[in-house]
Amino acid sequence: MIVLMLACATPAPEAGPEPVATASPRPSPPERYALGRAATPEEVAAWDRDVDSSWNGLPAGKGTAAEGKALYAAKCLMCHGPDAKGGQGWLGPNLVAKEPVSGFGADYHPPRTVGNYWPYASTVFDYIYRSMPQTAPASLSADETYALVAFLFAENGIVAADATLDQDSIKQVVMPVQDKFVEDDRLGTNQFR
Numbered sequence: 001m002i003v004l005m006l007a008c009a010t011p012a013p014e015a016g017p018e019p020v021a022t023a024s025p026r027p028s029p030p031e032r033y034a035l036g037r038a039a040t041p042e043e044v045a046a047w048d049r050d051v052d053s054s055w056n057g058l059p060a061g062k063g064t065a066a067e068g069k070a071l072y073a074a075k076c077l078m079c080h081g082p083d084a085k086g087g088q089g090w091l092g093p094n095l096v097a098k099e100p101v102s103g104f105g106a107d108y109h110p111p112r113t114v115g116n117y118w119p120y121a122s123t124v125f126d127y128i129y130r131s132m133p134q135t136a137p138a139s140l141s142a143d144e145t146y147a148l149v150a151f152l153f154a155e156n157g158i159v160a161a162d163a164t165l166d167q168d169s170i171k172q173v174v175m176p177v178q179d180k181f182v183e184d185d186r187l188g189t190n191q192f193r
C-alpha cells in the first residue's frame with residue numbers, strides 16, 4: 001500500500017520522443033569511420049581458440065614435459081628466465097612455486113604462480129594457448145601447448161617429469177590449490193557490487 005501511495009505522488013516522467021526508424025542499418029565501424037576493414041571469418045576463427053572451465057574448446061593433441069622443456073627454452077625463457085621463475089631483470093613473471101612454506105594467511109605476499117595460485121588446469125592451457133608467447137599470441141599449436149603445460153606442471157611438481165598430457169589426461173589434473181578457492185557466498189555482497 002505504501003508503495004502505491006508513493007507511486008501516485010511521484011509525477012510521471014515526461015515521455016521522450018518516439019525513436020525514429022532509420023532508413024538503413026548503421027554502417028559497420030570501418031565504413032562509419034573510413035578506417036580499417038571488417039575481420040574475415042578466417043581471422044576471427046584464428047583468434048577464437050579459448051578453452052573454458054568445462055573444457056569446451058579444448059583441441060585434440062598431446063605433448064611431453066621433455067618436449068615442453070625444449071619449447072620453453074626456445075620460446076619462453078627469454079622472458080620468464082632459465083628456471084621459469086622470472087624475477088629481477090626478467091620481463092615475465094614467476095611461473096614456478098609450490099604453496100608458500102609459511103602457508104596462506106601467515107604470508108601475505110607469496111609469489112603467485114601457476115603452481116600455487118591457479119585453481120584449474122583448463123585456465124593454464126587456455127592462457128598459454130591464447131596469449132603466449134607475448135610477442136606472438138595464438139601462434140602455438142595444440143601439441144606445443146600440451147607440451148608446455150606438461151613442462152610447467154612438472155616444474156611445479158604437479159605431474160611427473162616424464163609426463164605426457166593430451167586432451168584426456170589434462171582433464172584429470174587437479175591443481176594443488178583448487179580447494180583453497182571457495183565460493184564467495186557472504187550475504188550482502190550483491191547489494192554493494
Ligand code: HEC
Nearest residue numbers: 075076079091092093095112113114128132133134135148
Ligand atoms: C616477450 C616476453 C614473453 C614471452 C616470450 C613469454 N611470456 Fe609469458 N608472460 C609475459 C608477461 C609480461 C606476462 C604477464 C602478463 C600479465 O600479467 O598481463 C606473462 C605471463 C605468463 C603466464 C601467466 C603467469 C601468471 O601467473 O600470471 C604464463 C603461464 C606464461 N606467461 C607462460 C608463457 C609461456 C609458456 C611462454 C612460451 C611459449 C611465454 N609465457 C612466453 C611475457 C612473456
